Amino acid sequence: METLLTVNDLAVHFTDSRRGIRTRSEALRGIDLHLKREEVHALVGESGSGKTVTATCIMGLLPSPPGRISRGRILYKDKNLLTLTEGERRQLRGREIAMIFQEPARYLNPALTAGEQIREMVALHLGLDRRTSAKRALDLLRLAGLEETRQVYRSYPHELSGGMKQRAMIAMAISCRPALLIADEPTTALDVTLQQQILELLLNLKQRLSMGVLFISHDLGVVDAVADHVSVIYAGKIVESAPRKALFASPLHPYTRLLLASIPDASRRGHRLEAIPGTVPQGEHIPGGCAFHPRCPLAEEICRREQPASRSHGKDGHSAACHMIGKKWLHLSN
Amino acid sequence: MAPLVELNGLVKEFHSPGLIAARRRSIRAVDGVSLGIGSDSIFGLVGESGCGKTSLARALLYLDPPSAGEVRFDGIPLGRLSPGALKEMRSHMQIVFQDPNSALDPRLRVGQSLEEGLVNRRVPREERQRRVSALLKRVGLSPDQRSRYPHQFSSGQKQRLVIARALAVEPDFLILDEPVSNLDVSIQAQIINLLLDLKRELALTFLFISHDLNLVAYLSDTIAVMHRGRIVEQADAEELVARPLHPYTRRLFASLPGHGGLDETTPQRDETTPAPGGPGCGFVPACPRRHADCLTRRPELTDTGNGHLVACPYADLSNSEEERP
Amino acid sequence: MEILSFLARKTGRLLLTVLLISTLVFFVIRILPGDPAAVIAGIDANEEDIRLIRARLGTDRPLAGQYIEWLKCVLRLDFGDSLISGQPVTRLIMERFPLTLSLALLGILISVLIALPLGVLSAVRRWSVYDTLGMLFSQLGMAIPSFWLGIMLLLLLAVKLRLFPLFGSGDLRHLILPAMSLGVARAAVLLRLTRTSMVEELSKEYVITARAKGLTERMVKYKHALKNALLPVITVAGIQLGYMLGGAIIIEQVFSLPGLGRLFLFGVYQRDFTLIQGGVVFVAVVFSLINFLVDILYSLLNPRIRVR
Numbered sequence: 018m019e020t021l022l023t024v025n026d027l028a029v030h031f032t033d034s035r036r037g038i039r040t041r042s043e044a045l046r047g048i049d050l051h052l053k054r055e056e057v058h059a060l061v062g063e064s065g066s067g068k069t070v071t072a073t074c075i076m077g078l079l080p081s082p083p084g085r086i087s088r089g090r091i092l093y094k095d096k097n098l099l100t101l102t103e104g105e106r107r108q109l110r111g112r113e114i115a116m117i118f119q120e121p122a123r124y125l126n127p128a129l130t131a132g133e134q135i136r137e138m139v140a141l142h143l144g145l146d147r148r149t150s151a152k153r154a155l156d157l158l159r160l161a162g163l164e165e166t167r168q169v170y171r172s173y174p175h176e177l178s179g180g181m182k183q184r185a186m187i188a189m190a191i192s193c194r195p196a197l198l199i200a201d202e203p204t205t206a207l208d209v210t211l212q213q214q215i216l217e218l219l220l221n222l223k224q225r226l227s228m229g230v231l232f233i234s235h236d237l238g239v240v241d242a243v244a245d246h247v248s249v250i251y252a253g254k255i256v257e258s259a260p261r262k263a264l265f266a267s268p269l270h271p272y273t274r275l276l277l278a279s280i281p282d283a284s285r286r287g288h289r290l291e292a293i294p295g296t297v298p299q300g301e302h303i304p305g306g307c308a309f310h311p312r313c314p315l316a317e318e319i320c321r322r323e324q325p326a327s328r329s330h331g332k333d334g335h336s337a338a339c340h341m342i343g344k345k346w347l348h349l350s351n
Numbered sequence: 352m353a354p355l356v357e358l359n360g361l362v363k364e365f366h367s368p369g370l371i372a373a374r375r376r377s378i379r380a381v382d383g384v385s386l387g388i389g390s391d392s393i394f395g396l397v398g399e400s401g402c403g404k405t406s407l408a409r410a411l412l413y414l415d416p417p418s419a420g421e422v423r424f425d426g427i428p429l430g431r432l433s434p435g436a437l438k439e440m441r442s443h444m445q446i447v448f449q450d451p452n453s454a455l456d457p458r459l460r461v462g463q464s465l466e467e468g469l470v471n472r473r474v475p476r477e478e479r480q481r482r483v484s485a486l487l488k489r490v491g492l493s494p495d496q497r498s499r500y501p502h503q504f505s506s507g508q509k510q511r512l513v514i515a516r517a518l519a520v521e522p523d524f525l526i527l528d529e530p531v532s533n534l535d536v537s538i539q540a541q542i543i544n545l546l547l548d549l550k551r552e553l554a555l556t557f558l559f560i561s562h563d564l565n566l567v568a569y570l571s572d573t574i575a576v577m578h579r580g581r582i583v584e585q586a587d588a589e590e591l592v593a594r595p596l597h598p599y600t601r602r603l604f605a606s607l608p609g610h611g612g613l614d615e616t617t618p619q620r621d622e623t624t625p626a627p628g629g630p631g632c633g634f635v636p637a638c639p640r641r642h643a644d645c646l647t648r649r650p651e652l653t654d655t656g657n658g659h660l661v662a663c664p665y666a667d668l669s670n671s672e673e674e675r676p
Numbered sequence: 677m678e679i680l681s682f683l684a685r686k687t688g689r690l691l692l693t694v695l696l697i698s699t700l701v702f703f704v705i706r707i708l709p710g711d712p713a714a715v716i717a718g719i720d721a722n723e724e725d726i727r728l729i730r731a732r733l734g735t736d737r738p739l740a741g742q743y744i745e746w747l748k749c750v751l752r753l754d755f756g757d758s759l760i761s762g763q764p765v766t767r768l769i770m771e772r773f774p775l776t777l778s779l780a781l782l783g784i785l786i787s788v789l790i791a792l793p794l795g796v797l798s799a800v801r802r803w804s805v806y807d808t809l810g811m812l813f814s815q816l817g818m819a820i821p822s823f824w825l826g827i828m829l830l831l832l833l834a835v836k837l838r839l840f841p842l843f844g845s846g847d848l849r850h851l852i853l854p855a856m857s858l859g860v861a862r863a864a865v866l867l868r869l870t871r872t873s874m875v876e877e878l879s880k881e882y883v884i885t886a887r888a889k890g891l892t893e894r895m896v897k898y899k900h901a902l903k904n905a906l907l908p909v910i911t912v913a914g915i916q917l918g919y920m921l922g923g924a925i926i927i928e929q930v931f932s933l934p935g936l937g938r939l940f941l942f943g944v945y946q947r948d949f950t951l952i953q954g955g956v957v958f959v960a961v962v963f964s965l966i967n968f969l970v971d972i973l974y975s976l977l978n979p980r981i982r983v984r
Binding site: 076078107108109110111112115116118120123124125126127128129137138141142173175176186189 | 881882885886899903904977978
């Protein structure tokens with residue numbers, strides 16, 4: 018399968034001048050990603066880890082006064098997106114690279130009907146006239162699993178349920194048959210039963226339209242259900258990357274392992290959860306060396322001094338950035 | 352032994368405003384709920400958004416008095432108490448809500464927020480200071496942080512503060528309404544562990560409300576499943592997890608990510624759901640086991656043996672393979 | 677059906693407002709100490725004259741009766757005759773209303789034409805030269821009294837340059853200067869509001885979606901953001917129109933325009949009670965009507981208010 022996206026050593030920082038003091042916070046500190054057609058690559062991380070910034074950069078929507086790309090390349094079909102002009106990037110947006118967001122209520126324009134918000138995109142990118150684009154919009158709504166398409170077309174976002182809004186947003190995103198779809202926490206705000214429907218819809222569409230999906234989430238359960246490949250991001254760096262099965266069966270990085278061990282479910286009844294002490298470091302206060310070392314039960318002197326490079330382990334593209342791989346855990350139930 | 356908290360036929364109706372009586376619509380957020388929470392236990396209430404779980408919590412505490420039915424705490428019916436007695440009773444029952452960011456008054460120092468309940472009960476100043484320090488330490492924060500403002504804390508720390516505030520008046524019973532839903536995964540585990548430690552140390556009883564089935568399955572002693580204002584299934588946690596009987600419960604389990612794909616219990620589209628409180632079973636639009644009389648006859652919770660209650664006459668009691676999640 | 681009930685509610689509110697205002701006007705005049713008839717008659721009047729005037733006013737009858745009579749008149753839009761000129765109040769008002777209406781409409785038009793484009797420009801190019809100029813204009817506009825501006829415009833454009841006529845009310849040319857004086861002051865406020873509203877909308881999440889869809893910046897700003905940003909601006913513009921329709925008294929004086937403002941002003945000077953009564957009710961009705969229309973317009977633009 019064709020490789021759609023390759024991200025090399027992407028680094029982003031934000032500068033903030035408040036009361037004359039300039040602070041610089043590192044949102045991304047050099048990340049690598051890759052994505053092929055018909056593949057779902059999940060980017061997993063907690064809030065503040067940099068996952069949304071990654072999506073924003075790929076879309077070319079990083080707000081440039083506070084944000085700045087320090088280094089790196091984003092290759093889409095072998096074109097470096099960072100070297101394109103704004104006009105060229107805009108042409109790609111929606112047409113080849115599309116995005117869906119977390120809270121459809123906020124991310125849809127309340128003053129326009131759902132149908133119009135889809136139609137305008139199709140009309141613009143595909144050069145269709147009003148009637149044709151309207152019809153196309155109706156077809157897209159059906160493709161997204163909605164039945165009363167005419168009704169939904171005419172409705173304003175606040176008249177639609179959460180699930181319908183999200184489907185409308187999906188219809189919008191796939192409207193021009195993009196090759197790459199970025200999904201930023203698309204099911205986080207939805208109920209569990211709806212969540213499953215939407216995930217299935219996304220997988221379905223992925224096959225049908227032969228898209229590559231970059232799936233951003235903090236929910237490992239959801240990731241387990243949809244991903245082909247998983248990258249775990251912590252404090253602006255990818256700490257582990259592996260095919261889904263390998264990541265869940267034999268996680269290497271302590272953060273990944275602790276994360277998996279801290280999720281409650283019925284099978285853990287009676288056992289204490291492995292809570293990671295402390296909090297995720299924010300952009301201005303990232304610890305030196307390995308960013309995770311203050312919270313890591315395996316940390317040693319080298320972890321404080323030196324940032325671990327990402328290294329391959331075994332076959333099948335399983336890599337992790339940690340000095341302590343192979344060190345024995347004492348009490349971790351995994 | 353009598354349960355610590357008892358609900359009998361609890362109903363909570365909301366009326367949408369209208370000048371003409373005919374156009375006024377009433378919605379039964381809680382539609383006849385009866386349950387008992389034993390002392391020292393964790394009662395888990397699981398349901399999706401809109402099922403009425405928050406309304407239930409508020410009605411239970413008489414924050415929004417119920418439209419019908421009764422609530423008994425330690426055998427005493429709350430509805431019969433005078434306002435003064437009810438206020439006194441409140442120090443036994445407290446609630447922790449979902450969003451720590453809006454639960455704390457941003458204009459008060461956190462020490463002041465924590466001691467509010469004590470001020471109301473006329474606890475003398477020195478005693479209040481002592482208790483606030485002790486509370487902060489107990490939830491894992493430092494007593495010197497009492498003079499800070501909420502915005503100076505992280506979400507996880509704020510939730511700890513909210514828990515501390517609830518514990519200030521030394522309640523016996525704590526309702527937790529989605530206490531960790533807004534928190535990052537690694538912080539969730541910290542708060543869960545904290546809650547369990549506190550429960551043990553202070554001999555608390557919990558009503559734990561959440562939409563997260565996994566979490567409820569992990570924590571609870573008893574689980575009740577709520578759908579459109581009604582309890583549709585209730586059993587000991589392990590029993591429910593091993594043998595979910597109600598079609599809705601099964602669908603919840605099947606929907607957990609990673610539990611298998613489309614099956615008979617998954618509807619193909621969004622349910623357009625009528626308002627709760629009507630005749631018949633609320634799950635009809637999406638139920639794979641529906642029969643003709645499900646539309647007219649309201650299913651009652653019946654015991655299928657060993658305390659496993661189900662509100663569905665057509666539930667598959669044999670728990671056959673084809674539908675097991 | 678929902679739309680009908682919405683309209684019904686709004687109309688009901690309108691009627692209720694009119695009723696309340698009429699009642700208030702009625703009682704204020706009669707509760708104030710002093711006999712209006714005596715005041716009207718003057719210091720030297722004798723008992724006979726006062727009694728005659730009282731009979732004409734109707735103040736010698738019991739209060740409840742007077743009130744009913746008053747309400748009936750209001751419904752018929754018959755406010756009696758002016759005590760000074762003897763002409764029917766309603767006719768006096770209607771003669772002058774078209775002028776005031778034209779002035780107000782022109783004033784609002786000018787202010788919107790100035791404020792909207794400049795406000796949007798300020799918002800879109802924040803902290804740029806345009807923005808600074810816009811904010812400066814806004815500050816000045818709010819600080820400068822409209823009558824001063826009016827006089828300046830008169831001096832410059834009418835006297836010195838002879839571009840516009842000095843006074844009179846014949847045609848449109850007579851209205852331009854006064855409308856500008858009114859309009860510029862209002863524009864200052866609207867400009868600031870437009871800017872703030874636009875900035876706020878541009879920072880909302882749906883704008884991110886619009887950009888992510890690859891829409892042109894123009895579409896993002898005007899089709900998406902502006903549509904939402906206009907809502908508060910329209911409301912305020914409507915209220916300003918309402919004020920102007922009550923008669924821009926000072927401007928009318930400066931430009932010697934025979935509008936409603938001057939009419940009511942002289943009515944007050946001359947203690948022309950019936951005129952004042954009628955005037956107050958009229959202005960209140962007009963203002964409520966404007967609010968009513970603004971509400972409807974708002975609901976047309978904001979789908980969320982529309983049906984619920």
